[in-house]
Amino acid sequence: MVEDALPRLVVAPTFAAALLFIYGYIAWTAVLSFTTSRMLPSYHFGGLIQYANLFDNARWSVALGNLLVFGVGFVVICLVVGLTLAILLDQNIRAEGFIRSVYLYPMALSFIVTGTAWKWLLNPELGFEKVMHDFGFADFSFDWLINPDRAIYCVVIAGVWQSSGFVMALFLAGLRGIDDSIIKAARVDGASLPTIYRRIILPSLWPTFFSCFMILAHIAIKSFDLVMALTGGGPGFASDVPATFMYAFAFTRNQIGMGAASAMMMLMIVVAVIVPFLYSDLRGGRRG
């Protein structure tokens, strides 16, 4: 009898914690987003007023636009760079292990460290621009970091630097998992290398492609530290993303209701992007 209860007892605290700290807190945040809370949480029902205010807020529109620019740029470039590097690295390269480690080490760093490093590299005065001047390109100008229309692209640059090596590792693992015999058979049949890649190798990388997309989209939607360290959301709020918006409103500007509403929107964006993919994945059968 005791033996039956014991395993349940062991997982019970985690179960309680998940119920409270994940589901309970999501519900709590949802409730806050339907109240008129400002400085202090109040539980006076306000209907959709916080959401209405949120979508009237110019800063939120900028944050959503930036998420789109950053998300698409970050995901697409990471996928292209990661896949290219993986294919190059899969050609019987000497010192492959070393090169792989070099591509991957940024993943061990905090986004704050990455942001700090790139903030310095992209420094409009003393950074990359000055290097080009010293090399003789006197007219070279690179002010993206302080240019409201370009600052978000700096976040893309730094983000790709940090995460593309990881995508490479996933694709390389995918490439190594492809059955050799199919490729040998295709070669015997006289298929050229580009054809083999296009018709056999790339299609069989679909599950890896799928995983990478999910991970990258997830990183993009949640990205907060990188923006904080690199641009602080600036200049002004030109490079704000939903996560920095949420932080600013919930914790520095004391607009709790609006902060809660923006957090709920972030959750919905994650669900909207990831659930359809997850669904199609489950329907398509288990991947390896």
Next chain:
Amino acid sequence: MADASNPATGTNLGRVLIYAALALTCLYYLLPLYVMVVTSLKSLDEIRTGNLVAPPQNLTFDPWIKAWSSACTGVNCGGMRGYFMNSVMFTIPAVMLSTLIGAANGYVMTMWRSRFSDILFAALMMGCFIPFQVVLLPMARTLGVLGIANSVLGLVFVHTVYGLAFTTLFFRNYYITIPDELVKAAKIDGAGFFLIFRRIILPLSIPIIVVSVIWQFTQVWNDFLFGVVFSSGESQPITVALNNLVNTSTGVKEYNVNMAAAIIAALPTLFVYVVAGKHFVRGLTAGAVKG
């Protein structure tokens, strides 16, 4: 599936181009680290007159000393030392706790499976997906009520709770590959829940413990969101202190000190990566693909 005898990649020119591309991209990935290191070893004058990629003319370690012990973040001028210690103080317990509980959960979910544990597993999956912004406001209130807001203890708590989803997943996916018979035989011999865990399962778990510890260590050490929301002043983690140092707009910007501080913040996880890179990659793929 790589093949050197392949006609298209086997040509010398093709090989040279591939190696050139790989070498160039290596340089690109190493460049920021290189720039950080050389900048941290230059004086401010040399930074202004020279350029980013030039090696230091007059090597100086002053920026490092200042970053560690006397750089100012806001009103506090004690360098990164105290914040580094804060990070150590909450990272170690949080990593140990979340790994231990994750191992126990994974053990129950595979060797003592029940409907209850299946439901828990499904419920926990959500914890890997949610953007943490959605729990910040309630958690801030809870920590306040518990009296552990703005403390290292509060960060241990938060990191343990939200690390559990991943660690449980790691151990569950690992234990599911251990043959049932092993545990069944032990059960028939009368071995109990804890005895089986200690004598059979734990000794088999070393690889996954390493993966889980490395994953959690990297996550918790590098975290910024929980740190900036749930701590203040003296109790802040190093990531938050680094960000304050770099983005404090008062006075002269000391790029060399900033870079030294950034390297100090990065050293523990870089060290883990160099020492145990293989497991690091395994953790990343396991956590990411399945999460």
